[in-house]
Amino acid sequence: MKTKWGTCNPDNGSVWFNPELAKKNPRCLEYVVVHELTHLKERSHNERFVELMNEFLPDWRARQEELNTAPLADEEWR
Numbered sequence: 001m002k003t004k005w006g007t008c009n010p011d012n013g014s015v016w017f018n019p020e021l022a023k024k025n026p027r028c029l030e031y032v033v034v035h036e037l038t039h040l041k042e043r044s045h046n047e048r049f050v051e052l053m054n055e056f057l058p059d060w061r062a063r064q065e066e067l068n069t070a071p072l073a074d075e076e077w078r
């Protein structure tokens with residue numbers, strides 16, 4: 001899984017994050033970290049993925065919204 005903010009390789013369990021995230025609100029950073037780690041359990045953005053996100057970070061949608069609307073965010077990130 002590769003996005004602007006993070007990359008996750010479930011095959012070897014590695015996770016990479018965009019250093020630009022350091023400029024973001026830690027709430028958003030935490031969301032991206034949890035998102036990528038959730039991909040280690042579920043590769044795609046399916047129902048199970050959403051369920052896991054709800055479990056790990058109940059307010060992840062608000063954080064996603066914040067990340068996408070924050071200054072410097074020039075593209076949508078899900």
Ligand SMILES: [Zn+2]
Pocket residue numbers: 001003035039045078
């Ligand atoms: Zn993802």
